[in-house]
């Protein structure tokens with residue numbers, strides 16, 4: 001069934017000029033872009049977006065990273081979009097992500113891993129409501 005997922009192209013990808021490469025992979029796969037915006041994430045938005053991680057040891061440097069420059073936020077739509085985006089992104093740790101995935105091809109880091117994608121229908125709804133109210 002058609003689904004919507006939230007995707008964040010993180011500051012490392014913007015700095016490295018990889019926004020187009022990431023968008024091409026999403027578009028080439030057949031996903032539709034429903035919304036897209038360049039956004040400077042602040043501490044408050046980071047804390048809300050990563051609510052499930054704020055108490056974790058890796059969170060403070062993650063927040064520093066995700067607020068370090070502009071990101072591109074988008075909502076994509078397509079058949080089983082949530083799972084499809086996660087497969088395109090690859091494993092969280094770029095060093096372990098399979099070649100052929102976005103992280104596997106372009107990231108050598110567990111933190112600076114270029115993209116975020118919603119991990120479930122519940123998180124997709126929560127994240128779309130947070131970033132693009134009314135679009136979930």
Ligand code: CMP
Nearest residue numbers: 053058062092110111112113115116117
């Ligand atoms: P993301 O899919 O955005 O979800 C949580 C983010 O936290 C993850 O991508 C990474 O950027 C980061 N992350 C997850 N685990 C770790 C870790 N062990 N060390 C550093 N960063 C992490």
